[in-house]
Amino acid sequence: MxxxxxxxxxxxxxxxxxxxxxxxxxxxxxxxxxxxxxxxxxxxxxxxxxxxxxxxxxxxxxxxxxxxxxxxxxxxxxxxxxxxxxxxxxxxxxxxxxxxxxxxxxxxxxxxxxxxxxxxxxxxxxxxxxxxxxxxTVRSPVEEVSLDTLLGRLSNDRFQAFVLHHALEYTVEEVAELTGTRPGTVKDRLVMARKQLQKLLRAEARRSGGTSDEKS
CATH class of the missing domain: 1.10.1740.10 (RNA polymerase sigma factor, region 2, helix turn helix motif)
Structure with a gap:
């Protein structure tokens, strides 16, 4: 033995x-x-x-x-x-x-x-x-925006789904298991998170004088 x-x-x-x-x-x-x-x-x-x-x-x-x-x-x-x-x-x-x-x-x-x-x-x-x-806190209009700042504007559900999928590289099915939701719900949260981030990035580009009408 x-x-x-x-x-x-x-x-x-x-x-x-x-x-x-x-x-x-x-x-x-x-x-x-x-x-x-x-x-x-x-x-x-x-x-x-x-x-x-x-x-x-x-x-x-x-x-x-x-x-x-x-x-x-x-x-x-x-x-x-x-x-x-x-x-x-x-x-x-x-x-x-x-x-x-x-x-x-x-x-x-x-x-x-x-x-x-x-x-x-x-x-x-x-x-x-x-x-x-x-x-x-109120961010200064001249403060450079960071990814953390943008992610911080997402709802908790969208934020968690985005980080688990894109940063930690879990599949949609794994994210669903970890968060106790359905895969379809995770997909919806990821889509909405990406759309919200794109909208925020375009707004930041306009604010900082960048090209405002570029589509992602």
Whole structure:
């Protein structure tokens, strides 16, 4: 019977760390399954290695889906916790990074829905100048518009569909699964998002003195 790579705990922490790191660098995909099995068994060395390996990627995905850096930080932290808690469900059929992406997307969208609901209640009952994120800011007419600014003007549904499909390269069917909607609804959101962005870009071109009548 093959012994589990983390079944015998060595007396020295460095030996354990070496064994964990050997799994991470192994070209065999089965190594990731064994690593995540160790995480599921609450091995602190394995948990630390997985967190360090995935943290930058998780933060990047959360940052793409969140409206602010603070929200992205909160979502990334929640996603990392969920990844560690769900380690036992990881299978070799997919890469660890891609599996972590899906966990991060689901956790971030769930966190965003809760935050949107909370903000909606606050905005309904609390004056804008007393809100923790302040009153809406007005952009200077000479400020250069960025893609983030344009995306920020989309509704949450369109924004999430656009980022998941175009930035994270999920298929329409995968976006539908992740957001709990139908593929047809996702397609509609993508079409409307593109049309809205094209309209915003033309408006920005007119404002900045560019060619205003170009069609995309």
């Amino acid at each position: 093959k012994s589990h790579p983390f079944s015998d705990r060595p007396a020295r922490g460095e030996d354990m760390r070496d064994r964990v790191e050997s799994l991470v660098t192994s070209p065999d995909a089965q190594a990731d399954v064994e690593l995540m099995a160790a995480v599921a068994a609450n091995d602190p060395s394995a948990q630390r290695v997985v967190a360090q390996r995935l943290a930058p990627r998780v933060r990047k995905v959360a940052g793409l889906l969140c409206r602010s850096a603070a929200d992205a930080d909160d979502a990334a932290q929640a996603a990392l916790i969920e990844i560690l808690k769900s380690a036992g469900s990881f299978r070799v059929a997919t890469s660890l990074e891609r599996w972590a992406d899906r966990v991060t997307v689901r956790t971030t969208l769930r966190t965003a829905r809760r935050e949107s609901s909370r903000r909606g209640l606050l905005e309904r009952w609390v004056p804008a100048d007393l809100l923790p994120w302040g009153a809406p």
